[in-house]
Amino acid sequence: MAVRVQAKPFDTGAELAGFASGHKDVGAEVSFTGIVRDDTGGLRFMQIEHYPGMTEKAIAAIEAEAVTRWGLKDSLVIHRHGQLGPGEKIMMVATAAAHRAEAFAAAEFLMDYLKSRAPFWKKEVTADGEGWVAAKDEDEDALTRW
Secondary structure, three states, X not given: OEEEEEOOOOOHXXXXXXXXXXXXXXXXXXXXXXXXOOOOOOEEEEEEEEOOOHHHHHHHHHHHHHHHHHOOOEEEEEEEOEEEOOOOEEEEEEEEEOOHHHHHHHXXXXXXXXXXXXXXXXXXXXXXEEEEOOOOHHHHHHHOOO
């Protein structure tokens, strides 16, 4: 089980290879990588801020809940902060469980939490200015299934 909040980029392939090494008692590994999306074509970069210590503690608590609820054998959460451009990897979740249903459910639970509840603040900077990213109703609605 691991939670990392970092500014530096990560290599998805290397992270997955490291995550999977030694798993002999699992039947499923699920991963998701989030990418900075430029919906309008004008995004220069996204600035992601957080409070060191508080952010890791909050994510570790929700990861521990996922481990307990779905009987995970292993999990990994990586979330970046700082200045990220369009197309850069922003986060990654990986889960390992005895069965695929548990691995998928836990990964979705973690992704929904990271999208709507993890203590990150995101500002989009475009050619026209900058603005904080507001919470979206669909992201909040996704949490109701858990």
